[in-house]
Structure formats: C-alpha cells, structure tokens
Amino acid sequence: xxxxxxxxxxxxxxxxxxxxxxxxxxxxxxxxxxxxxxxxxxxxxxxxxxxxxxxxxxxxxxxxxxxxxxxxxxxxxxxxxxxxxxxxxxxxxxxxxxxxxxxxxxxxxxxxxxxxxxxxxxxxxxxxxxxxxxxxxxxxxxxxxxxxxxxxxxxxxxxxxxxxxxxxxxxxxxxxxxxxxxxxxxxxxxxxxxxxxxxxxxxxxxxxxxxxxxxxxxxxxxxxxxxxxxxxxxxxxxxxxxxxxxxxxx
Amino acid sequence: xxxxxxxxxxxxxxxxxxxxxxxxxxxxxxxxxxxxxxxxxxxxxxxxxxxxxxxxxxxxxxxxxxxxxxxxxxxxxxxxxxxxxxxxxxxxxxxxxxxxxxxxxxxxxxxxxxxxxxxxxxxxxxxxxxxxxxxxxxxxxxxxxxxxxxxxxxxxxxxxxxxxxxxxxxxxxxxxxxxxxxxxxxxxxxxxxxxxxxxxxxx
Numbered sequence: 203x204x205x206x207x208x209x210x211x212x213x214x215x216x217x218x219x220x221x222x223x224x225x226x227x228x229x230x231x232x233x234x235x236x237x238x239x240x241x242x243x244x245x246x247x248x249x250x251x252x253x254x255x256x257x258x259x260x261x262x263x264x265x266x267x268x269x270x271x272x273x274x275x276x277x278x279x280x281x282x283x284x285x286x287x288x289x290x291x292x293x294x295x296x297x298x299x300x301x302x303x304x305x306x307x308x309x310x311x312x313x314x315x316x317x318x319x320x321x322x323x324x325x326x327x328x329x330x331x332x333x334x335x336x337x338x339x340x341x342x343x344x345x346x347x348x349x350x351x352x353x354x355x356x357x358x359x360x361x362x363x364x365x366x367x368x369x370x371x372x373x374x375x376x377x378x379x380x381x382x383x384x385x386x387x388x389x390x391x392x393x394x395x396x397x398x399x400x401x402x403x404x405x406x407x408x409x410x411x412x413x414x415x416x417x418x419x420x421x422x423x424x425x426x427x428x429x430x431x432x433x434x435x436x437x438x439x440x441x442x443x444x445x446x447x448x449x450x451x452x
Numbered sequence: 453x454x455x456x457x458x459x460x461x462x463x464x465x466x467x468x469x470x471x472x473x474x475x476x477x478x479x480x481x482x483x484x485x486x487x488x489x490x491x492x493x494x495x496x497x498x499x500x501x502x503x504x505x506x507x508x509x510x511x512x513x514x515x516x517x518x519x520x521x522x523x524x525x526x527x528x529x530x531x532x533x534x535x536x537x538x539x540x541x542x543x544x545x546x547x548x549x550x551x552x553x554x555x556x557x558x559x560x561x562x563x564x565x566x567x568x569x570x571x572x573x574x575x576x577x578x579x580x581x582x583x584x585x586x587x588x589x590x591x592x593x594x595x596x597x598x599x600x601x602x603x604x605x606x607x608x609x610x611x612x613x614x615x616x617x618x619x620x621x622x623x624x625x626x627x628x629x630x631x632x633x634x635x636x637x638x639x640x641x642x643x644x645x646x647x648x649x650x651x652x653x654x655x
Contacts, residue, residue, distance in 0.1 A: 231625050231629075268589075272589050272590045275590040275591060276590050279590065279591060319590055327592070327593070328591060328592045329592065330592050397591075400557075400560050403556075404553060404554075404556065404557045404560075407552065407553040407556055408549070408550075408553040408619075409626070410623075410626050410627075410630065410642050410643070410646055411626050411629070411630075414625050414626045414629060415622060415623075415626060417625075418621075418622045418624070418625050418626070419617045419622055422616060422617045422618060422621065422622065423615060423616055423617050425616070426613075426615065426616020426617070427616065431595055431616055433616070
C-alpha cells in the first residue's frame with residue numbers, strides 16, 4: 203500500500219515533469235507535444251499486448267463460457283461502483299452518486315456478491331466516473347496527451363487522477379494479502395482485455411495510423427465523459443480556422 | 453369497403469411519400485430495427501459471410517449516408533486544395549474504408565437492444581442529432597448518435613458518434629498528417645493501400 207503510494211507519487215511527478223518538458227516542442231498536434239516519447243511507449247505497449255496480453259485474453263475468452271466472463275465483469279464492476287459513486291458525489295451529482303451506492307448494495311446482496319448485475323435490470327443504470335473526470339468537472343483541462351507504460355492512453359489530468367487517486371482507492375490494489383491482490387488484479391486485466399478484443403479489431407480495421415487513431419479516440423472519449431455525453435460543440439476547424447497544417451514542417 | 457381500399461392504397465404508396473417526409477429519428481429507428489432483425493435471422497451474416505453483409509449494407513444502410521460530406525469533414529482544411537478529381541477519389545476510398553470497417557462490426561451484433569431517446573427538433577431544423585443507446589449484458593450502455601442533415605433526398609447521416617467518439621472527426625488529425633507528409637495524393641495512396649490490404653485476408 204505504502205509502496206503503491208510512493209510509486210504513484212513518482213509517476214505523478216514524472217507526468218508533471220513530462221508536461222513541462224513538452225511545452226518546448228512545436229508543430230505537432232497541439233494536444234500531443236510529447237508525440238515522439240508517446241509513440242515509443244505506445245510501441246512498447248503494443249508489443250506487450252501482442253506477445254502476452256492479447257494471446258492470454260484470447261485464450262481466456264476461448265476457454266471460459268460467456269456466463270463466467272459476464273460474472274467476472276459484473277464482479278469487478280460492482281467493486282468499482284463505490285468509487286464511481288464517490289466521484290459522482292464529488293462532482294455534485296448526488297442522485298447519480300446515491301444510485302451507485304444503491305447499485306453496490308443491491309448487487310452485493312441480491313446479485314450473489316456482485317456476480318449478477320440485478321441493479322441494471324432494475325433500471326439503476328451503471329455510470330462511468332473516475333477521478334480524472336472529477337478533475338475535469340472541477341475545471342482542469344486535460345493537458346498534454348500521455349501514453350502510460352502498460353496502462354495506455356492518458357493525459358496529464360487523467361494520469362494524475364488514475365495513478366494518484368483511482369489506484370489509491372481501488373479495493374483490489376488495497377488488499378493486504380498480496381497473492382490474492384495480484385491474482386485478482388491479473389484476472390481483472392485479462393477480463394477487460396478480453397472484453398475489448400472485438401473493439402480493438404474494429405479499431406485496427408479503421409485506422410490508417412493506429413497511434414493517432416487511438417490518441418484522438420481517447421481524447422474525444424474523455425471529453426465526452428467529462429461532460430457526461432453532452433460536450434459543448436467545438437468550433438469546427440474545417441471551414442473557418444486558419445490552416446495549422448500548412449505551416450508545419452516535414 | 454372503400455375505406456379498406458383506401459388504406460390499402462395508402463400502404464402501397466406510403467414508401468414513396470415516406471422517403472421525403474419521415475422524421476429523422478423515425479427513419480433511423482426503422483432502419484435499425486430492420487437491419488437488426490435481418491442479422492438476427494441470418495446465420496450466414498452472423499458467421500461473417502462477406503457477400504451477404506455487403507448486400508445488407510449496400511441496400512439498407514448506405515443510401516442514408518452522405519459520404520461526400522463525411523469525407524469533407526475528415527479532410528478538413530485540405531479539402532479546399534484538392535482538385536475535383538482528388539475529391540472524387542478521396543470520397544470513394546474513404547467510403548470503402550468506412551463501409552468495410554463497420555460492416556465487419558455488424559457481425560459482432562448478438563442480442564444487445566437499442567433504445568432511442570426523444571428527439572429535440574424544432575419545425576424548421578435542417579440539422580439534428582438522433583441519439584440512441586445500445587444496452588449490453590454487462591456494463592454501461594454505449595451511446596450511438598447520428599448527426600443528420602435534411603437534403604432534397606430526405607435526411608442523410610453525415611457523422612456517427614460511438615460513446616462520444618466521432619468516427620469521422622477522428623480521422624482529421626490522421627488525414628492532416630498524411631497530407632503534411634506526402635500531399636493529398638499521399639493520403640489517397642495511404643487510403644488505397646489500406647483498403648487493398650484489408651481486402652486480401654483480414655488481419
């Protein structure tokens with residue numbers, strides 16, 4: 203736990219340092235001044251995925267019946283709902299926050315400890331919140347885009363939210379029994395990778411340059427999440443803005 | 453008797469009138485229901501039969517999309533500098549890419565349900581967003597939004613957002629970078645190569 207804390211601390215410091223260093227570069231996508239470093243980390247993550255995570259996730263999906271995998275997703279989703287509720291409350295969305303607490307209570311008691319999502323069937327919808335979104339809600343901009351080793355796409359704000367707060371509040375990470383913690387963490391990682399197999403395939407079919415496509419999807423997705431699906435319209439650079447593409451090098 | 457005859461006539465000629473006047477959300481809902489029903493019944497489509505999928509997409513979905521406008525949004529500032537010939541090729545190639553990518557995605561459909569949200573639209577509006585939600589067995593529903601424009605040929609979709617991510621806007625930076633590196637012809641080449649590569653055996 204304390205080790206985790208200090209690791210998070212170092213990572214946050216590194217993020218901040220990175221974002222300052224990033225200000226020096228110019229010419230690339232304005233949201234991604236650290237592109238060369240990010241691309242290197244992205245390449246590493248892709249390799250890691252290709253060699254280890256994806257094959258394991260494929261095996262996991264092939265071996266386990268869908269009921270079991272859904273149960274696992276629900277179980278981890280239930281654990282996560284408490285922190286989602288806390289973030290809703292921190293953002294002043296009291297009704298949603300109370301709904302999340304209700305969800306945990308209902309699913310834990312009536313859904314076999316969270317294996318069945320009975321709350322969703324009872325029209326108590328699952329939400330998507332984390333501390334990065336809470337910071338966004340409080341007015342913090344995303345800052346430069348950052349690809350974290352192993353964890354993937356992030357930005358300065360979300361990186362701080364994730365490494366500094368979400369991880370610290372994660373019940374799995376805080377288990378004292380290390381072997382249990384590690385196996386649950388591994389199971390959760392593999393399960394969510396297995397859930398993403400199809401989506402990643404679509405993404406690979408779609409992208410000309412996967413790095414850029416993932417980055418821009420991430421940035422759009424987070425912006426949408428911070429505004430709970432209703433982000434204010436950005437002024438479209440297509441028709442009126444000056445061509446930032448014309449003056450850049452390469 | 454005359455009344456039944458009249459309603460029969462109405463039913464027969466309704467499709468002609470509908471194409472022009474039908475409200476955008478009703479239209480999207482109708483297409484979605486039709487397409488999902490077809491997929492549900494057809495084992496070949498579920499198994500990924502490319503010809504059947506292509507046929508379904510071609511007849512039921514494509515007529516309602518405005519690919520020229522989609523391409524223009526994705527190519528953004530560089531659209532102005534493209535020759536008519538380049539614009540035509542860009543549109544063709546981008547259309548091929550989108551159709552291929554999302555046709556494959558159709559085979560992933562199993563038993564999710566789609567809910568439509570009430571449409572906010574005023575009398576004279578020519579641009580609307582139709583919002584829907586895909587509900588899955590576990591986890592949060594995924595939002596699916598269609599940006600639509602009223603044209604002489606009825607309402608046409610010019611952007612689709614999945615979970616808040618625009619499938620069209622997402623190409624902007626990518627396309628801009630391609631043009632920056634090797635011009636509009638470079639972008640066309642990249643698209644063509646991508647389309648050709650994907651045609652011969654899926655990764």
